[in-house]
Amino acid sequence: MSSPNTPEIIPIFPTPLVTFDVADSAALNADLRRVILQRELTHPSTQHSNLGGYQSSWDMDRWGGAPAVKLLAVARNVANRITTDRKGAAGSGPHPGFFAITWHGNMWANINRSGHANEFHSHPGAYWSGVYYVDDGGIAEDPSLGGEIEFMDPRGALPAMNAPHLGVAMPGGLTAGATERLSPRAGRMVLFPSWLMHQVRPYRGSAERISIAFNLSL
Template identity: 50%
Template sequence: MPNEHGAALMLEPDRMARLDIAVKGLFATPVAAVQLPSSEARNAILRETILQRRATTPSVQASNAGGWHSDRDIADWGGAEANTVLELARQVATQMVADRKGQPIRPRWSMQAWANVNGPGDGNICHYHPGAFWSGTYYVDDGGCADDPLLGGEFEMLDPRGPGPGMYAPALKFAGEDGASAGSGETIRPRPGLLFLFPSWLFHQVRPYRGDRLRISMAFNFGLDQTSAADAG
């Protein structure tokens, strides 16, 4: 503030430290993660099932940059193991929604689900999933990514708020837990048995896998079944 001579007064650092500042994080983006139990045996069967399908069925071209992307019908051929994962994902999706009054609600979800197999150098370009509310991933085989960060293969989510501080002062960040990622992105490192969901409008990509094995995952979209109303509960 200016003093009587019009000059600006600077608060001393110790005075700044005593200010009681109320900060509220606005517009948070929910990302829900669950490490599924008993995943080792399930994943061994899923891995074999997915690789058998890959050997007999051409890849769909979607966001995949290389690699193999199945049709969106793994619920039909993935067996009990795939459908167990998808049912658990459906439960997470339901638990993570409410009506506009904050009351629990049980939407009747429509679903698409598929498998991805990425080999050396394969990834997925930036994209989002129109026509869905929740999207998600389940890791069957991480290709060693969990133990070696040099192998890449991370799932990366881009800040939906835009460039943030990077537009003007890239060297600055907002103080607080998530300030460093403002205007950039956050990553999830693959780990077998990890299931996570994110809003379908969230821009995301998969960084190229640099290992010499196979990185295998399931992916899915949950939209609203337009033929029936949601059940309140």
Template identity: 45%
Template sequence: MLDRGGAAAAKLADLATKAAVRLSTFEGRDAKALDWTVKMWANISPPGALNMSHAHPGVLWAAVYYVDMGGASAEDGGELFFEDPRFPVPLMRMPGFRMLGIDGQPQVHERRWPTRAGDLVLFPAWLRHGVRPHGGSRDRISVAMNIDVRG
């Protein structure tokens, strides 16, 4: 998509890369001096569509930019969610187990992140994530990215 998306795609890739650079550090190397790469693609999700939990192996950062929410409101679902990477281990041994957080409440294994058109969300590519079913009346459009460093 970066090759065919013109100036808008280049601007989005640049914005996401600048965020990744600001959030990255490398022993003995300046993150700004490295050769950053972006691969991007569009997701067109009709009403009811979802994305199962997954990660993006082999890259440092993943990002998603929301173009059009497809007529969905915050109550219609379709949230981006992130999974606690520690959670499957205790779940496999004893399904009802939860660690208590600093607030004394059971820690959740998933965080839902409501999004709006114009939001750009950047996160570590190893973090499992997905999208809950889209409850809007028309296609939701987002642009996903893998951001990495060559070499």
């Protein structure tokens, strides 16, 4: 319990990282997996941040059919729930106290097999970016398989420059100036500000790590 003699640590300028487990994801993932694997057979990979693996064109909302449209609708709904105006009014809604947001989205599929990864990058031109895990490739059960999404401290190395052996006694205070990692889990959606630098660690499993990345812009 706090007391008058207990210092209070107040985190300021936070960077939001949002996780959301999609309901009834098993059936959705089966449909998405089928569509993505078929696309890989008929269309060549693009090359952006991916180091090996397959990355589709960035218009999955057009070729992915009903399951892709449904997933993008879920992403828009989550973005509405976590976005406010500068006065604190909540996102899109039909009643007083809400303001209207029209999110324009695009999405693309990624397949990483053994040794594949994605280098550090950001998503210019968007407000929210995110990833949805169709198949975690067994990482949820065996974290040693790697394949985590890794976020770079937006302050760069500055917090660790003077005393790299020290941290702050608060959540996230031990990785200041470094990175934070989040393991994939099938059915989980992760949203983050599009300016936040991130990469995917090499996947070391023998299955397929299948994800869908997306952008939401105004």
